[in-house]
Amino acid sequence: MSVIDLRSDTVTQPTPGMREAMLSAELGDDVYGEDPTVNRLEQHLAGELGFVAGLFVPTGTMSNLLGLMAHCARGDEYIVGQQAHTYKYEGGGAAVLGSIQPQPLEMQADGSLDLDRVEAAIKQDDFHFARTRLLTLENTMQGKVLPLSYLAAARALTHKRGLALHLDGARLYNAAVKLGVAAAEITRHFDSVSVCLSKGLGAPVGSVLCGSRELIGKARRLRKMVGGGMRQAGVLAAAGLYALEHQVARLADDHANAARLAIGLGELGYAVEPVQTNMVYVEIGERAEALQGFCAERGIKVTTASRLRLVTHLDVSAEDIARVLEAFSAFRRI
């Protein structure tokens, strides 16, 4: 029985074509700036997203951290959503390592931050206060796509108030595919963007931070400081390049599978939140642990949250969705 892992889109295995690309990658020492494959990835992604420079790093956590630290100095502040990854799920790194004070705000149901509340949270220039320097958004946010008009409004506000704007674009390409636009249509509103290659895109490792030459120069120094300077990293960057070339358009399949799963669960009587991309949220209540065990016996991996997140990705097929629905149907009957 094959295993279906719905816990996250980080669990994918490199495809045969990706492994080939990794094997044949041209390599050099990237700390010396001499890895041709890393350089190609950085230039390719920065160019595609409308930036001058990019920086390859091992993880999305590091990419966001370097972005925040490159924008903000000690004693500065960034505004961020309560549920945002950079605030809630990255070990408080911006505060711990960057001495950057977070100003978290409640998120709206669509994954955005109310821009009036953002503006109200910007602190006056007064020595009592931290200096508000940056607004950080996430797209997709728990699978939801921020509208382009909202991004334009966030850009206008940050320009007006002299703030920088950073995007945690771990799933930027899911948002672009869902909207049917080039990713640059999203990223053109931002001063910096972190893109994960190891989520829906299916690479085993890696993120890229994109921004101005000055910002990426600062981030490169910070990357060395936090131990993220890798040597023959082209073997990993090759996987990212392969993913960008071959595994972007197929994200639509993941979205279709998630929609199929959500419809099926709804028909079985589960309370399912509306789905936009590759994440399905379903209310399981107190039976979450029982469901996990029940699914495990059927070769299906899920987490144990009462608001359960099911994530589709390149190792989940339409047939797998049918098997998952059978399991959830059987679980409802016991």
Ligand SMILES: Cc1ncc(COP(=O)(O)O)c(C=O)c1O
């Ligand atoms: C929205 C978002 N941002 C950033 C990250 C961090 O990525 P990494 O696990 O590579 O550190 C994740 C990881 O799941 C994420 O979901």
